[in-house]
Amino acid sequence: MTTTPVTEPSPRRRRSIQWHRARLQDSWMETRTARTLVFDVPGWPGHDAGQHVDVKLTADDGYSAQRSYSIASVPNSSRVELTVQAASGGEVSPYLVHDMRPGDELALRGPIGGWLRWIADLEEPVLLVAGGAGIVPLMAMLRQRNHAGSSAPFHLVYSARTPDHLFYANELHSIGQNVSGVIIDRLYSRSGLPDDPRPAGHLRPADIPEANSTAHGAPRVYVCGPSEFVEHATQILAGRGHLPAAVRTERFGPSGG
Amino acid sequence: MSVISRGFGGRRGESDPRVPPGQYLTDSFPVLSAGPTPQVELDDWRLDITDVDGTRSAVTWPQLMGLPSEEITVDIHCVTTWSKLDTVWRGVSVDTLLAGAGSEADFAMVRSYGGYSTNLPLEDLLDGKAWVAFEYDGDELDPAHGGPARLLVPHLYLWKSAKWINGIELRVDDEPGFWETLGYHEYGDPWLEQRYSGD
Numbered sequence: 001m002t003t004t005p006v007t008e009p010s011p012r013r014r015r016s017i018q019w020h021r022a023r024l025q026d027s028w029m030e031t032r033t034a035r036t037l038v039f040d041v042p043g044w045p046g047h048d049a050g051q052h053v054d055v056k057l058t059a060d061d062g063y064s065a066q067r068s069y070s071i072a073s074v075p076n077s078s079r080v081e082l083t084v085q086a087a088s089g090g091e092v093s094p095y096l097v098h099d100m101r102p103g104d105e106l107a108l109r110g111p112i113g114g115w116l117r118w119i120a121d122l123e124e125p126v127l128l129v130a131g132g133a134g135i136v137p138l139m140a141m142l143r144q145r146n147h148a149g150s151s152a153p154f155h156l157v158y159s160a161r162t163p164d165h166l167f168y169a170n171e172l173h174s175i176g177q178n179v180s181g182v183i184i185d186r187l188y189s190r191s192g193l194p195d196d197p198r199p200a201g202h203l204r205p206a207d208i209p210e211a212n213s214t215a216h217g218a219p220r221v222y223v224c225g226p227s228e229f230v231e232h233a234t235q236i237l238a239g240r241g242h243l244p245a246a247v248r249t250e251r252f253g254p255s256g257g
Numbered sequence: 258m259s260v261i262s263r264g265f266g267g268r269r270g271e272s273d274p275r276v277p278p279g280q281y282l283t284d285s286f287p288v289l290s291a292g293p294t295p296q297v298e299l300d301d302w303r304l305d306i307t308d309v310d311g312t313r314s315a316v317t318w319p320q321l322m323g324l325p326s327e328e329i330t331v332d333i334h335c336v337t338t339w340s341k342l343d344t345v346w347r348g349v350s351v352d353t354l355l356a357g358a359g360s361e362a363d364f365a366m367v368r369s370y371g372g373y374s375t376n377l378p379l380e381d382l383l384d385g386k387a388w389v390a391f392e393y394d395g396d397e398l399d400p401a402h403g404g405p406a407r408l409l410v411p412h413l414y415l416w417k418s419a420k421w422i423n424g425i426e427l428r429v430d431d432e433p434g435f436w437e438t439l440g441y442h443e444y445g446d447p448w449l450e451q452r453y454s455g456d
């Protein structure tokens with residue numbers, strides 16, 4: 001592991017962020033209320049792990065609604081994967097989770113966001129802290145790490161309500177078992193597994209590694225989830241010695257998971 | 258581009274002419290920030306004002322509290338597409354804070370605890386269009402929403418209303434701030450949907 005700091009190139013600059021026509025190609029349920037949607041997006045310029053898109057749904061009379069969704073997949077020309085949690089009573093997410101069928105279309109624009117972003121040139125250790133649907137952009141980083149053959153040490157702390165609310169459960173299990181340099185901790189806030197040594201409950205200081213606990217120096221930290229989760233997690237991170245400048249956050253608003 | 262999404266109905270309440278294009282109304286108050294919420298003690302709080310010639314002055318918390326403040330009722334619009342109508346704030350007009358400064362400036366760089374910054378044309382901060390706000394809905398401003406004090410420029414997307422404000426630097430020329438460097442629009446007019454660079 002080198003100690004030379006890697007200068008982080010700024011996100012590709014382009015004149016404007018274009019709207020694209022996106023067609024639903026494939027999809028599957030991650031949980032009973034969350035779905036991964038795979039879109040074919042001709043002309044997609046590619047993206048970096050952690051970035052998001054703005055999705056616009058338009059009804060046949062022209063009425064439209066727009067929301068942001070993180071990209072779950074690794075960079076690819078023309079394929080964009082999102083994972084959406086249905087918010088009860090929500091306007092956009094229940095359509096994406098329950099109503100949209102393969103072949104249906106929406107407008108999508110991106111990639112957006114240059115801050116919550118990880119690229120494989122970065123070698124320092126990474127700590128990912130996810131609450132609920134906040135796993136989505138952090139999963140893209142983990143996938144990108146493995147896809148690019150990076151050896152950056154990754155530690156994911158993922159808090160979900162119950163084991164039934166875990167996104168990417170099999171994939172995370174397999175990464176945790178088979179990929180060296182990656183630690184995966186799943187925590188449950190409402191109720192966990194019967195043999196879980198950790199009692200269910202919100203994130204606690206003991207769930208978060210201390211800043212000086214890795215052999216390679218303090219990690220770069222990414223936190224994502226509903227606002228209250230991010231607020232709570234960043235306070236714990238500060239108490240565990242993580243400097244504010246090392247912590248990048250994204251708040252999904254009150255309904256993010 | 259107009260792409261119809263089959264089977265999408267939407268939740269159209271009454272359409273309110275106060276809601277800009279691409280925005281939806283919310284009753285809650287979501288948060289957009291890039292890092293941990295800075296915790297700022299009032300004893301340490303300062304608002305530095307730097308003029309184009311380098312002249313600096315600092316406003317302390319007791320001084321801010323001693324300035325005439327106003328109750329402001331405005332609509333606010335976040336680039337993440339929520340809008341909130343008739344929000345009630347208390348703050349000091351930027352006109353009052355800048356009195357006497359900035360005669361040669363055309364732009365301002367507003368800085369915050371935590372290292373964020375945002376750029377605005379100076380005229381968007383003057384003539385009763387912007388405040389340094391320290392109360393929201395009758396209570397002291399919550400740190401997650403920018404307390405102890407934030408800029409409030411309601412006619413632009415909310416990222417221009419820098420949370421945890423600690424400096425206004427008057428400038429002759431423009432330079433992008435934190436979010437603007439990361440791809441957000443340099444001006445951010447919600448009525449023109451100026452969300453991202455190039456819009």
Ligand SMILES: Cc1cc2nc3c(=O)[nH]c(=O)nc-3n(C[C@H](O)[C@H](O)[C@H](O)COP(=O)(O)OP(=O)(O)OC[C@H]3O[C@@H](n4cnc5c(N)ncnc54)[C@H](O)[C@@H]3O)c2cc1C
Nearest residue numbers: 067068069070084085087088089090091092093136252255
């Ligand atoms: C940068 C970013 C990335 C994001 N990434 C993801 C992601 O990867 N996955 C994901 O799932 N989400 C993500 N989100 C959240 C997403 O953008 C939406 O906020 C979320 O899907 C809810 O949208 P909605 O239209 O379904 O709900 P909304 O219509 O916005 O409503 C939100 C909640 O408010 C309630 N509500 C509001 N108004 C009414 C009303 N009039 N009647 C009834 N109920 C009401 C609903 O019960 C609902 O639970 C992200 C957000 C941001 C900012």
